[in-house]
Amino acid sequence: AQSVTQLDSQVPVFEEAPVELRCNYSSSVSVYLFWYVQYPNQGLQLLLKYLSGSTLVESINGFEAEFNKSQTSFHLRKPSVHISDTAEYFCAVSGGYQKVTFGTGTKLQVIP
Amino acid sequence: DGGITQSPKYLFRKEGQNVTLSCEQNLNHDAMYWYRQDPGQGLRLIYYSQIVNDFQKGDIAEGYSVSREKKESFPLTVTSAQKNPTAFYLCASSIEGARNQPQHFGDGTRLSIL
Numbered sequence: 001a002q003s004v005t006q007l008d009s010q011v012p013v014f015e016e017a018p019v020e021l022r023c024n025y026s027s028s029v030s031v032y033l034f035w036y037v038q039y040p041n042q043g044l045q046l047l048l049k050y051l052s053g054s055t056l057v058e059s060i061n062g063f064e065a066e067f068n069k070s071q072t073s074f075h076l077r078k079p080s081v082h083i084s085d086t087a088e089y090f091c092a093v094s095g096g097y098q099k100v101t102f103g104t105g106t107k108l109q110v111i112p
Numbered sequence: 113d114g115g116i117t118q119s120p121k122y123l124f125r126k127e128g129q130n131v132t133l134s135c136e137q138n139l140n141h142d143a144m145y146w147y148r149q150d151p152g153q154g155l156r157l158i159y160y161s162q163i164v165n166d167f168q169k170g171d172i173a174e175g176y177s178v179s180r181e182k183k184e185s186f187p188l189t190v191t192s193a194q195k196n197p198t199a200f201y202l203c204a205s206s207i208e209g210a211r212n213q214p215q216h217f218g219d220g221t222r223l224s225i226l
Contacts, residue, residue: 009152032212043116043202043217044155051212090154094211099145099170104154 002027004093006103013081014111021076021106023065023091031095033074035065038088038105047089050074061085086110114139118203118218124226125190125197133188133221135203142208144186145215148172149200158201161186162208190223198224 003026013019025031032051036044048059055067065076074091091103116137125131137144143162147155157170161180175194180186186205190197200222204215 034214036214036217041121041220041222043118043204043219044215045217046214049212049214096211099157099160100211100215102155104152 002029002031002093002095002101004091004101004103006091006106008106009104010107010109012109012111015083016080018079019077019081019085019108021089021091021108023074023076023103025072025074025091025093027072027093027095029096031093033065033067034092034094034100035059035063035074035076036090036092036102038090040087044090047076081108081110083110083112116203116205116216116218118201118221120221121219123221123223125223126226128192130189130191131197131223133190133201133203133223135186135188135218136184137186137203137205137216137218138184139205139216140183141205141216142183143206144180145204145206146170146176146178146186146188147202147204149202149220155202158188 005024034049035047037047038044048057050067058064063078088105088107090105094100119134145160146158159178161167177189202220203218206215207213
């Protein structure tokens with residue numbers, strides 16, 4: 001079975017400060033990893049994904065995530081957050097014959 | 113533009129009533145999914161369908177039913193047997209069999225009890 005753990009349910013951070021949202025996964029097979037973002041009363045939107053190759057993946061709005069196989073992690077980072085980054089972020093894992101599994105989400109609150 | 117349309121955005125259910133949530137996609141995806149989202153619990157899979165006229169139960173199917181008569185449509189019925197239906201419901205679709213492809217989501221339907 002596969003699983004995803006997002007230990008932080010809420011992360012408050014001041015505007016222009018760096019942030020890291022943690023994601024750890026468990027799986028017995030090779031996995032694909034995703035980060036999604038959800039704004040209030042909307043669906044989830046894909047932020048970035050790791051499929052293979054370079055372990056560092058980037059999004060168009062300044063987020064990046066690094067796949068660490070030995071630590072089974074896929075943490076999301078941004079060096080300087082903006083008010084508009086306030087949202088809930090979900091990590092997801094897909095591998096083998098199992099359906100994608102989502103984490104419980106981390107609410108990022110950017111403080112002016 | 114291709115995408116997923118969920119309707120209505122808000123829905124209210126009376127005691128003993130069945131209600132149906134609509135989900136339509138024009139992405140030509142074979143696979144479609146219904147999730148329930150409750151605060152702090154992430155997304156829980158209700159039902160999914162990999163092909164027309166076929167669907168499987170997810171982790172929390174009790175009290176729900178679905179149909180898949182057309183590739184584009186995957187409606188969800190919340191029956192009176194679902195005793196705690198208040199939640200945010202999300203429909204998604206993806207390319208079937210491609211684990212490396214992300215899911216595409218609609219904007220959700222918020223269901224409340226009257």
